[in-house]
Amino acid sequence: MRVDLDPEETGRRRFYAALNSVVVPRPIAWVSSLSADGVLNLAPHSFFTVACVQPPMVQFTSVGRKDSLNNVEATGEFVVNFAAEPLFEQINATATNFPAEISEFEAVGLTTEPSRTIAVPRVAESPVAIECTLHTTLELGDSTVVIGRVRHLAVDAAVMVDGHPEIRLLRPLARLGKDEWSTLGEIRSITRIRHSDWPGHYKPPHS
């Protein structure tokens, strides 16, 4: 038996709560941006993923109109800072709806670090910064998808092992439903099976 939820019949709030609890776990983009007046902003966005491989692009979604979206539209730039476990409380604190003239960096006690390719600074405490310029925005109902072209990727050498960012050192946080967040659990590795190696796969003679 299943419980059925029809988006047309279920209220917006309840459907959102349910959808948000089943599209999990979600990585968190900790987005820094600058207003047209130069006020620095920082806010977490868990509707976040890679949007394109070549050219590299990432995307996050603003539900409604928020300072991050206004800033990205005004300046065309933003940084996605990595949401790492030791920054749990600070990341949550930057989701407070501070007025636009207050910088979450100051309110929460975080340090800025200059970016390489854009004017928006990075969060110095975060192990990874993805510097982006605005590619496009896509308005969808009550939300706006922000797609950014990745101009630079800066990774703390302390989390690199053999030239790769190491997951156990990165310690990502993820967002679940309700007020729940998660940390890394068990990590499993498995290689993809090519069809030609699939058990019982028909192999023509002399192949």
Ligand SMILES: Cc1cc2nc3c(=O)[nH]c(=O)nc-3n(C[C@H](O)[C@H](O)[C@H](O)COP(=O)(O)O)c2cc1C
């Ligand atoms: C972990 C986490 C993830 C969030 N993800 C989103 C999101 O994907 N989209 C969104 O609009 N708001 C999201 N929020 C809420 C915003 O961070 C919050 O509204 C914030 O005040 C927006 O800041 P701004 O107005 O400075 O841009 C999230 C909050 C938390 C704590």
